[in-house]
Amino acid sequence: MARIISVHGTFAKWEIDPASALEGEPSPQWWETNSAFRSDIASYVEASDGELEIEALEWTSENSERDRRSAARRLYTRMTELEADGEPYCIVGHSHGGTIIASALMEAASKKQALPGLRRWITVGTPFLDMRPEKFLFSRLPLVLKAAFVASMMLFVMFAIASAADIYDGVLPWRDTEALTWFAVSLALTSLPWVLFSAFARWQQGRQLYAYRKGNKARAREYFASRWLPLSHEDDEVVTGLTTLGRVRLDFFHENFAVSALTFGGIFLLPILYFVLLNSPQTMRGISQFLQTTVYDIPYYEREEADFRTFKREIRKKRRALNAARERMNNPLNSNEQRTQGQTDVDIAREQLRTSRRKFRSARRELQQTVERGQKQFPELPGNARALSFKEKFLLKPNGTPCNDRVLCGGGENKRINSRLLFHLVTDEVSRLVTSDAETPTSLRSLLGYALPILIVPLVFMALAVLLLKVVQLIAGLASRIASHYLDALTWGQVKRTALGNDTEAELAVGAMRRPYWIEQTPPRLPAAVGDRISAYSNEITAKSLAKFRNALSELAFADRAGADQNAVLKFFTWRELVHAAYFEVPLFRRLVAAAIAETDGFRATNALSAEAGDADITTMLAALRPAHDGHSQVAVAAGSSAEETKRIS
Numbered sequence: 001m002a003r004i005i006s007v008h009g010t011f012a013k014w015e016i017d018p019a020s021a022l023e024g025e026p027s028p029q030w031w032e033t034n035s036a037f038r039s040d041i042a043s044y045v046e047a048s049d050g051e052l053e054i055e056a057l058e059w060t061s062e063n064s065e066r067d068r069r070s071a072a073r074r075l076y077t078r079m080t081e082l083e084a085d086g087e088p089y090c091i092v093g094h095s096h097g098g099t100i101i102a103s104a105l106m107e108a109a110s111k112k113q114a115l116p117g118l119r120r121w122i123t124v125g126t127p128f129l130d131m132r133p134e135k136f137l138f139s140r141l142p143l144v145l146k147a148a149f150v151a152s153m154m155l156f157v158m159f160a161i162a163s164a165a166d167i168y169d170g171v172l173p174w175r176d177t178e179a180l181t182w183f184a185v186s187l188a189l190t191s192l193p194w195v196l197f198s199a200f201a202r203w204q205q206g207r208q209l210y211a212y213r214k215g216n217k218a219r220a221r222e223y224f225a226s227r228w229l230p231l232s233h234e235d236d237e238v239v240t241g242l243t244t245l246g247r248v249r250l251d252f253f254h255e256n257f258a259v260s261a262l263t264f265g266g267i268f269l270l271p272i273l274y275f276v277l278l279n280s281p282q283t284m285r286g287i288s289q290f291l292q293t294t295v296y297d298i299p300y301y302e303r304e305e306a307d308f309r310t311f312k313r314e315i316r317k318k319r320r321a322l323n324a325a326r327e328r329m330n331n332p333l334n335s336n337e338q339r340t341q342g343q344t345d346v347d348i349a350r351e352q353l354r355t356s357r358r359k360f361r362s363a364r365r366e367l368q369q370t371v372e373r374g375q376k377q378f379p380e381l382p383g384n385a386r387a388l389s390f391k392e393k394f395l396l397k398p399n400g401t402p403c404n405d406r407v408l409c410g411g412g413e414n415k416r417i418n419s420r421l422l423f424h425l426v427t428d429e430v431s432r433l434v435t436s437d438a439e440t441p442t443s444l445r446s447l448l449g450y451a452l453p454i455l456i457v458p459l460v461f462m463a464l465a466v467l468l469l470k471v472v473q474l475i476a477g478l479a480s481r482i483a484s485h486y487l488d489a490l491t492w493g494q495v496k497r498t499a500l501g502n503d504t505e506a507e508l509a510v511g512a513m514r515r516p517y518w519i520e521q522t523p524p525r526l527p528a529a530v531g532d533r534i535s536a537y538s539n540e541i542t543a544k545s546l547a548k549f550r551n552a553l554s555e556l557a558f559a560d561r562a563g564a565d566q567n568a569v570l571k572f573f574t575w576r577e578l579v580h581a582a583y584f585e586v587p588l589f590r591r592l593v594a595a596a597i598a599e600t601d602g603f604r605a606t607n608a609l610s611a612e613a614g615d616a617d618i619t620t621m622l623a624a625l626r627p628a629h630d631g632h633s634q635v636a637v638a639a640g641s642s643a644e645e646t647k648r649i650s
Contacts, residue, residue, distance in 0.1 A: 001049065004055075005055055006031040006092050007071070007091065009125075012095075041590075043608050045604070045606065048601075049602070065502050066503050075091075080108075094125060094584070096126065102128060124232070125239055130246060133508075149197060156193075159187065163183070228523075229622075231625065239580070245499055246510050252492070255484045259473065259477055269465070277418075284421060285405075288394060289408075291425070296390050296391075394409055496510070
């Protein structure tokens, strides 16, 4: 008794709309009962001893590496059952069905099982995934173990931070041997959970990733490489596409894709900074403290407040005299005032104004320059006035008593006071440029004190906004280039992950190959005698499908449902338009597979296969398809072909 196991590929269980069949109902798929392949195998191959059984390993057919590995475990279990029964068997896998076979064989190799009952494993149009373990242990762990890994580090992290604080403060006694001993012991004990969990995680990952061990790969190559027959068309769309996928890199994001969006946000950076400052108590208290100590020197002023108020009164008295002289300048003199010969009223008023102005300047110089207190000279009068004004606005309550913290009323929490302080900050210094000149008339000083900030501050803000915008553009350009690089890598990685069905947690699919990763030689393609017939069949089906599609363009034009266009198009295709799905539709290819099985020990060709083999030299094809290997194991030699059966096929 002998057995043949078929393993279908990804999406093989998609239901085909009967309307899409070119001639009536769709034919069974190659692995299903009553298919042309099953019929030909039963006609061309028989068991050397007993009956020939054909069975199919069915699985979800989803593009999922997890599902494929689950199917591989089931296949491995089935193979061990056949080994226990001493029954010879061959396995045929199409598309990702071939990767399922390779995964099952790797599991057998990891358990040092050579599977001598396996006579041959045939892969048809199989793109073998090129998988790599994730680089870091943490990235290979499942989500629950990731959380446990982080938790195992917490004690060590807490100890490390506390120790770093002690070192920074100079508390750790480096010269104390006993203290250092306790430090080393504490370090070892706090890191012990992390070390133990890391060791457990590595052991667990080692068991899960057994397929990447060098010994297992070498054993799989020794056991099974010589029994492998790869059949792949050079124009197979899936194999070509997935093997090329690993070498292609598309740029989805231009290096400046984020510049405009980030720069647009920079337009509103000044208002944003304003609201950030307004709502930052610590920053507002810092601004107030800076103004008190550095700009207004309020601590020094408070020690001289009494003298300052006296000087201020004297200055006001002189200013009133100066204003009175200006008033007389504008009004006629009284008739009883003395005048010299030839003097007019205007001349007398002008002379009085000059005298008052000289007295005012002399008093101001005396007050501002020559009065000393101890070792320090008394501050200038306008500076004291600004300090007094700042104190009354921001450091005193309405009743005149100091605020509690003496830094800023409201402690930086009062938005009204904060907004007044920021407004004062950007307008007071500009106002001081004009109000410090006592010779400027009071009314003009007041006007300029309000007008100049309105004119100058916006200009300063504009310059600052432009400068910030340029900085934002520079940063945005750099950030955009970095982000585009990583987003391209992330997006392309996700595209490859989806296309390759890589849904494992510990591994990363980087591409696909035409051979299993544990076999070193790349196999040859299908001979032209078979490949041309598969291409011709695929082209014929494509022409028929396109003809039906062209005749039904009116149906597509009037499709009115969402997705109706797509459904209307798909129902005109059978998927046999693809070379990848057309292998088993070609009789010569089916005979080639049958001949490859029939030449192995435990199987033999029927007279029907020998009678129909005259249209092509199948023996020569099989010889050309076998990959060259460095050597054959004893198991492989025992499972090889015999000369007698080869003659029967040819």
